[in-house]
Amino acid sequence: MMRVDGRKNNAARPIRITRGVQKGVPGSVLIEQGDTHVICSAIVEERVPPFLKNSGKGWITAEYAMLPGSSGQQRINRDRERASGRSSEIQRFVGRALRTVIDLRAISEYTIQIDTDVLQADGSTRCAAINGGMLALALALKHMVFEQLIAELPRLGWLGAVSLGVHQDQVLVDLDYKEDSAIDMDINLVSTAANQIVELSAFGEGRPVPDTVFGTVLALGLQANRAIIATLQQAAREAGLHV
Amino acid sequence: MMRVDGRKNNAARPIRITRGVQKGVPGSVLIEQGDTHVICSAIVEERVPPFLKNSGKGWITAEYAMLPGSSGQQRINRDRERASGRSSEIQRFVGRALRTVIDLRAISEYTIQIDTDVLQADGSTRCAAINGGMLALALALKHMVFEQLIAELPRLGWLGAVSLGVHQDQVLVDLDYKEDSAIDMDINLVSTAANQIVELSAFGEGRPVPDTVFGTVLALGLQANRAIIATLQQAAREAGLHV
Amino acid sequence: MMRVDGRKNNAARPIRITRGVQKGVPGSVLIEQGDTHVICSAIVEERVPPFLKNSGKGWITAEYAMLPGSSGQQRINRDRERASGRSSEIQRFVGRALRTVIDLRAISEYTIQIDTDVLQADGSTRCAAINGGMLALALALKHMVFEQLIAELPRLGWLGAVSLGVHQDQVLVDLDYKEDSAIDMDINLVSTAANQIVELSAFGEGRPVPDTVFGTVLALGLQANRAIIATLQQAAREAGLHV
Amino acid sequence: MMRVDGRKNNAARPIRITRGVQKGVPGSVLIEQGDTHVICSAIVEERVPPFLKNSGKGWITAEYAMLPGSSGQQRINRDRERASGRSSEIQRFVGRALRTVIDLRAISEYTIQIDTDVLQADGSTRCAAINGGMLALALALKHMVFEQLIAELPRLGWLGAVSLGVHQDQVLVDLDYKEDSAIDMDINLVSTAANQIVELSAFGEGRPVPDTVFGTVLALGLQANRAIIATLQQAAREAGLHV
Amino acid sequence: MMRVDGRKNNAARPIRITRGVQKGVPGSVLIEQGDTHVICSAIVEERVPPFLKNSGKGWITAEYAMLPGSSGQQRINRDRERASGRSSEIQRFVGRALRTVIDLRAISEYTIQIDTDVLQADGSTRCAAINGGMLALALALKHMVFEQLIAELPRLGWLGAVSLGVHQDQVLVDLDYKEDSAIDMDINLVSTAANQIVELSAFGEGRPVPDTVFGTVLALGLQANRAIIATLQQAAREAGLHV
């Protein structure tokens, strides 16, 4: 399969990061992965969900939405009556990943609320949400230290997220929208720089995929995420974080 | 009252317009009025609300929302169960204004859906939504001509929107957030280049305002809107519209 | 424009007030402005919204609804899933006006809940809701003194509300339903006996209105509201309030 | 048990009926049973629910709500998110009773929507809703003949509704609010002039009631309903219906 | 009327009870009345509704739902936006009945939550829900004693529930689905072993029923409930309750 933009199968799209796009937000990041643009904010609130009251642990949670104009002429309806099934699934995926990044006892009883809003969608939006959210979270933690809400920066388990597609047993890295629509199976992999798997989801409504392909999927996905993590850490260092 | 940023009482903040921020959207505009940033999209759909079926008339409607991180550390909850009272009020205000811009028979039975999402809020977001929505609407009409959905560009009644505040009988133009919180009465004026009033709302929970001040309010507001309209029209011309 | 019922352009419809229509309600008023009939109740509750806890301030809020049969053969659906956009907009308008009537510190941490239900609608229902709500509120305050919830009657800033229409640059006072449907711009003015403007909204989906007409709008509206306030105060005096 | 207002155990409160309280509504009735006041409207709509499409049968349905001020100082929250369990139960009770009044084939595929809104509640509101709804329905049917929607008035099975209470094996007719709160079992009986039972509900959270008392309940209830039906029919005759 | 399964008019269907169908639930019962199968659970929670805070009284409440496949090929939609009118009515009926079973002061400030889910529906599901719920409640009370939440088993007012139908003045006991659809009036009777009536509802959209038939209805219904209560008590004794 020739890729839409001529990329090699194992090549992810370039990433561009802008910090501070929302004035006054502790962790504010615009992440652009190709034509997928996601604005991520991390806001600290002095509360925890009921099941963590008096536990000494904090919480990290995420919300995800697409702007109505993010998909071109096909308008996306707002989730005004409830989060749609798709939004629910994605924001649970994002939240679960980001909760593994630190030991939640390190932020005592604060909640860090990660919001990820897709300005423009060209595939892999949930991965971009995780990547932007990872950096926003790190920036928010630095802010918490600065505001003396916590004594020191918790140890951070940096992670990256990338999509992969399997098409006729070939593996593609970082799908754009057209590729996403054409492949047999869509995979999202969240992993660490040390090749540890944090989350993995694979599903498709096309042909099932032989298990033998999964070795390639993991190898290419882990490689891509190592590069993404390096990019995120570089942006963090530019913001004064010691990574 | 000395203004926060040293502006004169009758001075509006500079406006910056970026077109095409959402790939594939016929009318796509990012409008920045000072630190208030609103992303506006206009999408054409081949349907009308039930009360216009077989009427030969089209429809223009608007939705408004704030991103959770748009107000800094004070997170804005999403309207996930229903549009809040505030969002409802604002999007009705925006939609009513934009429906006066053309004769709705000129777009036969199409709906133009205007979405206005506040990326960053520093006062006057509803006015920025109208201004950005006005331009997005004009661009979408041009697209309809291009796609031969309509035969020619309808006659456009360009309008601008500006906020004004009354504080101890002084009138301020284009309030930022801090000013908005401090004044006695908050006014939003939508008007045309010919000084015709399209919509006006004035309310406050502070001191009532003597009727004699209203002359100044109208004069300064109409003047500001003429300048805003000129800015919008300039951007339209750059996009190839004959205005 | 000849008016439907032969009134002069500057003539409001006669007002009829009945107190005590709901047994046991501190402030209970049926207000009839022509064929627009609104039942208003003001009930005192020992609570405030979260943002006023421990502030020493009370709260005044309003709800608005139309009975299903209030508009004749065209049944009005109940707001059973949420307040409609129109109801939200109106009750925010009513609540904001009534909150300016007293200094909220004067009722310490009580909420006065104003309910306005339209039994019969013939235009200007939101103004009738404010006028009836104003009187109900005054009666509820008297009740609070009687029950020793507050030490003395707060200083009351009496206000009145009236609708105005602009049609081909002519100004009509107190629109009925047919007039409301025919005019270019619909204006609602809330003001005090001292000609101070409390709230103003003007919108229309017809022709925009030249700014020069606004002088007449304000003059006629302020005059009408002075008469309305006199009527409300007379009813208050009959209920034993010293006004 | 001495009754609150000195009535005999088998005495219902006086009924007062006002027709035409909502201008333009085909069937418009204000019914007052003592201090319980319910406004009832019957509106004809040219549609049926999906399960009756092309069945040749019409539909009669009812909604019930209490105004927030109907219960004095204890405000009733509006059913703004959904009909409450209580409202659902009552309006199903009212709708079922009124659907037995005519053969639904006689109104072909029209829906008659009965709305019953409690202005003031002093017990037995659901019975007053049925009684007022019965008359409103009859008036709406007359209107349908007048408008030539149906050829002739359907045969009407007039019914009445009354509440009864059992307290220490004594039976009380037509409970007011205080009585309703004090008794062991609350019964609502809907029946015809020919002593036929249309609906009956009996429940209580107090002492269960021996079956031997039920004979008295039925006898007194049927008697009261015969009188209620006579009153409703008299009002119908005054409106020109041949009953 | 010949009954579908050849039963005599006064014969209820056989009842089969299985305890412990949900591991770990204090009161867990599967009740089968003919082909109507309802799974009932009673769970104890350490809370009461707001109106009982600090009252020394506990609460018993019920929920009712049908599984989507419970009615064969006609799928039942889930109550995913709200409890439907029918579900609301039924669960209020069930909850009211079960609250009469004990003096609520005997369980101090605990709530016993009864859930009744219809696995298979063949008529009379609300009665089966009450019967199964009665037994589940008794088992939960035994569990409360065992867990020392309460000192001793409260005095239990055992009750049974049965449906009856009137068809052309004949009375049928315990209707199945086909009978339920064919009769003139559907009656649900909840009563005690001592022939005391706890709840009664009778409604139909067919022919009204003469009052003279009600004697037979009560006699047959009370008789059926005495047998049902004996069955429930036998099952309770097998679970070690002293009844």
Added chain:
Amino acid sequence: MMRVDGRKNNAARPIRITRGVQKGVPGSVLIEQGDTHVICSAIVEERVPPFLKNSGKGWITAEYAMLPGSSGQQRINRDRERASGRSSEIQRFVGRALRTVIDLRAISEYTIQIDTDVLQADGSTRCAAINGGMLALALALKHMVFEQLIAELPRLGWLGAVSLGVHQDQVLVDLDYKEDSAIDMDINLVSTAANQIVELSAFGEGRPVPDTVFGTVLALGLQANRAIIATLQQAAREAGLHV
């Protein structure tokens, strides 16, 4: 890690299948995997979602819910306002898997609605829902042939679903509730008899898992699913399907 019930790490719990548990439902299955019991129904409806109108394709969709008593003393609230995030995620997972089983053109424009309700939960409920749903779907397809809705049984891609856990780099098959709570990563694998992967999700809030463990996860999961598929096919053959 010693397993709770002494199973070997690679041993799934025994499966027990009962067909026909809901009278009249084309595909009705109770599946018990250890103490996890799920009732599955497949109902055929003559409609498709809007996006498939006139496409010649049918649809398969799934819903998932837990009965309130399914988790013992910890009551599960019903999804009465909306499907919870967890329910949404699971039913999307189930529906996606089952849509791969046949070519959707083979059922023309019918929808097969799969409902999966958890009677008792002891881990792996989403896998049991898929397994029971797979069999129910096959039975419903046989019913469609019998009813001549489709000409012949479509080619079936049988699949199985199993959960796996990773704990300190050990892999466990088919987790029960206690194991599920203790492990580092929870994996759900849906695959075919030919070792093709249909869906895979892996997530945890514990320690990330090295990629090297994934080979074992896939090997054990595929093996377990082959055995599950054999069990489902055996049950299908007993129902007269030629598999």
